[in-house]
Amino acid sequence: MARIEFDDVAHSYLRNPQKETDYAIKTIRNVWDDGGAYALLGPSGCGKTTLLNIISGLLTPTKGRVLYNGIDVTALPPEKRNIAQVFQFPVLYDTMTVYENLAFPLQNRRMGKIEIDQRVHEVAEILDLTAFLKHKAAGLAADAKQKISLGRGLVRSDVAAILFDEPLTVIDPHLKWHLRRKLKEIHEQLKLTLIYVTHDQMEALTFAEKVVIMYEGEIVQTGTPEELFENPEHKFVGFFIGSPGMNFLRCRLDGNVVYVDGERIKLEAKTADAAQKALGALELGIRPKYLEVSSTPVENGLAAIVKNIEDLGSYKIVTILFNDKTLYARLPEDIPAAKGKAWVVFPPQKIKLYSDGRLLK
Amino acid sequence: MNKWENNRAWLLTIPVLIIVAFSAIIPLMTVVNYSVQDIFGPGQRIFVGTEMFRSVLHDYRLRDALWRQFLFSGLVLLIEMPLGVLIALAMPKKGWSVSLALVVLALPLLIPWNTIGTIWMIFTRPDIGLFGATINNVLGIPFDHTASPIDAWITLMLMEVWHWTPLVALLAYAGLRAIPDVYYQAAKIDGASPWATFRYIQLPKMRGVLTIALLLRFMDSFLIYAEPFVLTGGGPGNSTTFLSIYLVKLAVGQFDLGTAAAFSLIYFLIVEVLCFLFYQALQNVGKGANP
Amino acid sequence: MKKGRKKLIGLAIYFFLLLLPIYWMLNMSLRTNADILSVLTLYPANPTFENYLKIFTDSSWYSGYINSIIYVTINTLISLMVALPAAYAFSRYHFVGDKQVFFWLLTNRMAPAAVFLLPFFQLYSTIGLLDTHIAVALAHCLFNVPLAVWILEGFMSGIPREIDETAFIDGYSLPRFFITIFIPLIRAGVGVTAFFCFMFSWVELLFARTLTVTNAKPIAAVMTRTISATGLDWGLMAAAGMLTLVPGALVIWFVRNHLAKGFALGRV
Numbered sequence: 052m053a054r055i056e057f058d059d060v061a062h063s064y065l066r067n068p069q070k071e072t073d074y075a076i077k078t079i080r081n082v083w084d085d086g087g088a089y090a091l092l093g094p095s096g097c098g099k100t101t102l103l104n105i106i107s108g109l110l111t112p113t114k115g116r117v118l119y120n121g122i123d124v125t126a127l128p129p130e131k132r133n134i135a136q137v138f139q140f141p142v143l144y145d146t147m148t149v150y151e152n153l154a155f156p157l158q159n160r161r162m163g164k165i166e167i168d169q170r171v172h173e174v175a176e177i178l179d180l181t182a183f184l185k186h187k188a189a190g191l192a193a194d195a196k197q198k199i200s201l202g203r204g205l206v207r208s209d210v211a212a213i214l215f216d217e218p219l220t221v222i223d224p225h226l227k228w229h230l231r232r233k234l235k236e237i238h239e240q241l242k243l244t245l246i247y248v249t250h251d252q253m254e255a256l257t258f259a260e261k262v263v264i265m266y267e268g269e270i271v272q273t274g275t276p277e278e279l280f281e282n283p284e285h286k287f288v289g290f291f292i293g294s295p296g297m298n299f300l301r302c303r304l305d306g307n308v309v310y311v312d313g314e315r316i317k318l319e320a321k322t323a324d325a326a327q328k329a330l331g332a333l334e335l336g337i338r339p340k341y342l343e344v345s346s347t348p349v350e351n352g353l354a355a356i357v358k359n360i361e362d363l364g365s366y367k368i369v370t371i372l373f374n375d376k377t378l379y380a381r382l383p384e385d386i387p388a389a390k391g392k393a394w395v396v397f398p399p400q401k402i403k404l405y406s407d408g409r410l411l412k
Numbered sequence: 413m414n415k416w417e418n419n420r421a422w423l424l425t426i427p428v429l430i431i432v433a434f435s436a437i438i439p440l441m442t443v444v445n446y447s448v449q450d451i452f453g454p455g456q457r458i459f460v461g462t463e464m465f466r467s468v469l470h471d472y473r474l475r476d477a478l479w480r481q482f483l484f485s486g487l488v489l490l491i492e493m494p495l496g497v498l499i500a501l502a503m504p505k506k507g508w509s510v511s512l513a514l515v516v517l518a519l520p521l522l523i524p525w526n527t528i529g530t531i532w533m534i535f536t537r538p539d540i541g542l543f544g545a546t547i548n549n550v551l552g553i554p555f556d557h558t559a560s561p562i563d564a565w566i567t568l569m570l571m572e573v574w575h576w577t578p579l580v581a582l583l584a585y586a587g588l589r590a591i592p593d594v595y596y597q598a599a600k601i602d603g604a605s606p607w608a609t610f611r612y613i614q615l616p617k618m619r620g621v622l623t624i625a626l627l628l629r630f631m632d633s634f635l636i637y638a639e640p641f642v643l644t645g646g647g648p649g650n651s652t653t654f655l656s657i658y659l660v661k662l663a664v665g666q667f668d669l670g671t672a673a674a675f676s677l678i679y680f681l682i683v684e685v686l687c688f689l690f691y692q693a694l695q696n697v698g699k700g701a702n703p
Numbered sequence: 704m705k706k707g708r709k710k711l712i713g714l715a716i717y718f719f720l721l722l723l724p725i726y727w728m729l730n731m732s733l734r735t736n737a738d739i740l741s742v743l744t745l746y747p748a749n750p751t752f753e754n755y756l757k758i759f760t761d762s763s764w765y766s767g768y769i770n771s772i773i774y775v776t777i778n779t780l781i782s783l784m785v786a787l788p789a790a791y792a793f794s795r796y797h798f799v800g801d802k803q804v805f806f807w808l809l810t811n812r813m814a815p816a817a818v819f820l821l822p823f824f825q826l827y828s829t830i831g832l833l834d835t836h837i838a839v840a841l842a843h844c845l846f847n848v849p850l851a852v853w854i855l856e857g858f859m860s861g862i863p864r865e866i867d868e869t870a871f872i873d874g875y876s877l878p879r880f881f882i883t884i885f886i887p888l889i890r891a892g893v894g895v896t897a898f899f900c901f902m903f904s905w906v907e908l909l910f911a912r913t914l915t916v917t918n919a920k921p922i923a924a925v926m927t928r929t930i931s932a933t934g935l936d937w938g939l940m941a942a943a944g945m946l947t948l949v950p951g952a953l954v955i956w957f958v959r960n961h962l963a964k965g966f967a968l969g970r971v
Contacts, residue, residue: 109597130603142598144612155612159603203602421796425804427785428848435845436811439822446821499717502710511959515952516718519725522951526908527944530926534731534941535724542727545743574724635815638908656817660909663821676818687813691806 053119053211053244055083055106060115062101068113075101076112077268083212083246085120088238090259091248094291098268099248103214106246107134119211130159135204136214140221141196145189149180152188153202160207174206177237194226198233205237212244219254231258252292264288280338286408289336295368295379298342299405302335309335309404312374314353319399322411329406341401342380344369345394346387352394360388371395440680446673468674473650477658478682484568484654485633491573492629493622496580501614503585514585517578529642532571557644561651564644568652571639576632580625587621588614627690634683655679725948731941739937754942767922768946770836771905774919777840778847779900783893785844786851791881793852794859795867805852812849816909819845824913834916842910847900854899858892859885898958905951922947 062076071077076098083089091099104110105117108129116125124132144152153171162170175181178198183191188199197218204213215234219227235258238245249255255262256276263273264287271285272278283289289297302309302316307323309316316335318326326333345352355378359370369380369388373395380395382388404411447465468474499517504510520528538544538556547555554560557567591614599609637656640646646653646661653661659679663672731739732754733747758764792798793805823842824833832838866888870880886893912924926943 104597107601109600129597129601134601136597136601138594138598140592140594142594144616146612146616155604155608156602159605159608200598203598415795415797417798418796419798421792421798421801424788424792428789428808428852429804431781431785431841431844431848432808432811435823435841436814436819439819439826442822442825443818499714502714502717513714513718514959515955516721518955519948519952520721522902522905522948522955524906524908524922524947526926527947530940530944531724531728534937535727540731540739540743540937542723542743542745574721578721631813635813635817637817656815659815659817660820663817669821672821676815679815680818683813683815684810687810688806691809 054085054121055212055244055246056118056121057081057105058116058118060105060112060117062105062110062112062114074113075268076105078115079270081263081270081273083244085244086242088235088245088258088260089247090255090262091246091265092252092255092262092291093250093265095250097265099250099265100216102265103136103216103246103248106212107136107214108132109136133207133209133211134214135201135207135210135212136216137197137200137204137218139217141193141200143188143196143199145187147188148184149175149186149188149191149199150184152199153180153184153206156203156207170206170208174202177205177240178202178233193221194223194230197222197230201234205241210243212246215245215247217249218247219249227254234258264291266291282410283336283403284410284412286334286336286405289338289403293338293340295339295381297336297338298378300335300373300376300378302333302404304329304333304404309333311335312376314374316353316397316402317351317399318402318404322399322402322404325411326404326406329404329411331407334405335397336403336405337397337401339368339379339381341398342371342378343396343398344371344380344382344386344388345396346389346392347394349394349396352396355393355395357388357390357393360390443673443676446669447677449670465674465678468671468678471671471675473653473658474675476650477653477655480651480653481634481655484572484636485630487569488572488576488633489626489629491569492577492580493626495573496577496625497584497618497622499577499581500584500588501610503581503588505589514582517581520575520578523575525638526642528571528575529639532567532574532639533643536567536570559648561648564648564652568640568643571643572633572636575639576629580629583621583625584618587618591617623693627693630690631683631687634686728941728944731937732945734938736936736938754938755946757939758942758946764925764943767920767925770915770919771911771921772950774836774839774843774911774921775901775904777836778843778904779897781840781844782847782851782900783897786848786855786896787886787893788881790852790855790859791885794856795864805856808849808852810849812846812853814845816846816907820909820913823910827914833914834918834920836919838914839911839919839921840904842914843904843907846907847903850903851896851900854896855889855892858889858895862888894958898954901954902951 057079059078059080060076061074061078063074065073068074079102091102093099101110105112108117108124108127108131111125116123118124119132129136144155147155150171153174154167157167157170171184172181175184178201180195180198180202183195188196191199201213201218204210219230222230231254234245234247237243247255247258249258260275261273262276262279264271264279264285266285266287272283272288274282279288279292283292283297286297286299289299300311302311304323304326307318307320309318343349344355344357346357353373355371355373357369358372358377361368361370364384366384367382367386367388369382371378371380371393378395448462503513503517523531533541535541536544536555536557538548544555544557547553555563557564595613595617596609599613604612635656636654637660640652640654641657641660644652646657650658659672659675662668662675730745730747733750733752735751735753738747738749793801819842827833827838827842832841862885866884867880870884871877875884908921908924911921915921915924922943926940926947
């Protein structure tokens with residue numbers, strides 16, 4: 052069990068990185084608390100797997116230090132770090148039985164026979180694999196195989212953290228939920244540090260206590276699912292989390308109001324204050340959930356046109372044309388909406404302002 | 413994979429069947445025809461039934477050649493398989509050196525078989541060959557593959573290993589390259605030693621290609637002709653007379669067509685049976701490799 | 704790092720030993736026969752191209768190369784043309800006796816060439832094809848066609864059947880689909896197959912020598928002339944041997960990138 056710390060870690064796959072774009076991981080400083088369940092979320096190619104491999108020691112970072120409980124492990128190989136990793140595809144020793152697979156990491160560490168036997172049975176019990184112990188690992192279903200990969204990590208009592216690299220990719224949808232719940236159970240039972248890489252936001256939000264969002268080699272925000280939704284600190288987070296993503300509009304600040312193509316939108320005082328010093332181009336962001344749409348004129352309502360309505364059962368997604376720009380609103384079932392002329396309201400307390408992609412606060 | 417049920421697919425195989433029938437069935441019928449006759453010359457032949465087969469089966473030279481053949485094939489496999497795997501393990505994995513190494517490795521496979529014999533004949537001669545001269549003159553050990561059966565065998569084995577180990581190595585290399593990186597990463601995390609990685613990851617994953625290499629090497633060494641023919645001509649004495657060499661000696665050298673034909677059929681039968689057993693083994697391996 | 708170096712040294716030694724006999728032949732080929740017989744040297748002191756010149760100027764020598772290249776090319780073409788449809792049939796359809804036929808084809812790859820030697824000679828003299836390129840090319844089909852079917856079937860099975868189905872729904876006829884869509888998809892496989900057909904036809908001697916007299920005599924057989932004519936001309940023989948390496952080396956250089964792929968499929 053360990054608290055994992057990144058001290059200005061950067062990594063490039065090139066031998067002589069020059070520019071910032073040469074780096075797959077751009078200078079990251081971050082702490083994963085002991086016993087936390089983290090999801091590492093981001094689009095393909097954002098550096099999630101690279102980051103994971105730096106934690107486990109499969110990669111040595113170009114710059115910076117990796118600390119486990121305050122001890123520098125940057126130079127240590129994976130087997131010395133007591134890390135377990137579950138990969139996208141099940142990795143098994145085909146010729147061995149399930150039992151031998153689970154015992155393998157312990158045998159490599161020259162543990163006694165009796166102790167191995169005890170540990171293997173304990174872990175098999177946790178993972179519901181006891182019935183399969185005598186079977187050849189190669190013949191099992193994908194979910195059982197992934198459980199064995201996980202078991203090879205759990206079997207080591209001193210394991211510092213378990214890393215998952217999109218482990219549910221090959222699992223049938225109806226078993227995914229089951230396996231995810233198993234992971235949560237194990238987390239609660241063993242209080243291990245778990246880091247779970249995925250590009251599926253549903254998976255990340257249901258699994259983790261804290262979600263770490265990565266974008267182009269950087270960590271752009273770490274927070275609970277609620278924080279990510281309510282307070283996206285980066286334009287990318289607003290865009291990536293939630294469906295549909297946050298609406299963004301270019302705007303100009305003037306005192307306590309912003310102008311979007313001449314339309315006047317009021318802000319809260321603290322939002323406006325934070326934006327006074329901003330240098331870059333300003334953008335207004337608002338979640339579709341917080342946009343109010345009405346088919347009759349209302350106070351502070353700005354004229355717009357409803358182009359399309361998608362009814363998704365428990366809510367509606369409304370596509371709005373506002374000054375030639377497309378906005379999405381998410382309305383509850385009981386609020387009526389019709390195509391044609393409409394009025395939108397931007398509630399001041401829900402408006403965020405961004406400069407150069409970053410939240411102003 | 414599920415396949416379509418369609419007997420008209422036969423039509424697509426017709427060109428192959430015609431070609432192979434022309435090259436295999438008609439000649440084989442001729443062989444059968446010879447095997448039951450005694451031929452003295454053009455137009456002079458009498459039907460002798462199974463007599464040829466009986467004489468062949470009682471021919472001690474044939475039996476000797478058969479044992480020699482098995483011994484040769486066995487030794488070849490014992491040396492070439494482990495050596496090929498070792499080379500594959502040592503091969504570079506990326507960069508410009510891969511292409512170069514592959515080309516050098518494959519070179520002996522692209523040399524006409526009698527040129528192989530020529531290369532080694534030149535190389536091992538005591539008077540003008542580097543190898544022969546070094547052994548004889550520098551090390552002072554008398555070595556002459558044209559005089560001593562043991563030396564002839566050593567030379568043949570060296571040549572065979574030199575010629576065909578690259579095939580095993582190439583196949584093993586392809587097998588190794590097909591193992592995804594995550595297996596090595598998992599092994600690292602599990603703290604596996606290099607030997608354990610080889611034993612539990614690389615070897616099982618190479619099982620398919622190694623079986624194929626084994627079959628090919630066994631079959632081709634069992635049919636060997638051109639290289640020993642050029643190098644030793646089957647001698648000294650009969651010490652390197654393998655089945656094919658003996659067969660050609662009978663048929664072309666002594667024009668003993670009846671015996672040669674009967675011999676051919678028995679030889680063919682042995683190969684066919686071995687082939688079938690191996691084919692079955694191969695099918696099973698195929699099933700095991702892709703669950 | 705230390706382990707890596709040990710591997711590298713081992714490999715370097717192996718490659719050295721691999722190239723040594725070839726180097727020795729090269730060494731011989733650059734010397735005159737008298738020189739070869741008088742002293743043993745590690746490199747030619749007075750390199751001469753006399754042996755090569757003789758081969759390039761004497762038509763009985765160089766026609767050997769041309770003959771070999773002609774029948775090898777014909778064989779590769781025939782093998783591919785007949786094997787492509789058959790391999791498609793084996794990879795896509797179930798039909799009565801398919802497994803048996805496939806196995807029977809493979810046994811021909813394993814058949815001892817010596818068994819077929821005499822019957823081939825008789826067969827081709829009867830139909831008047833003796834001493835022609837086509838005779839050798841056809842004879843080599845005995846082992847190359849089964850091999851081609853086997854390799855191609857492996858590549859074709861790797862292409863999902865949905866592609867065929869989609870094309871047929873789109874109204875493609877089988878021949879048109881096969882030529883315009885399917886063959887381009889298995890281009891690498893066709894290349895690998897051609898390579899192996901070329902290789903096995905090029906290295907084979909027994910049939911090639913038996914079925915030819917003068918007009919289609921392969922270089923490998925011409926080489927034996929050095930033994931019979933004027934005693935043994937080692938230098939000439941070595942030069943001829945060196946020249947037989949060239950086409951193979953060229954071919955392997957061109958297909959080196961496809962080669963690993965073909966091997967990876969476990970066919971060959």
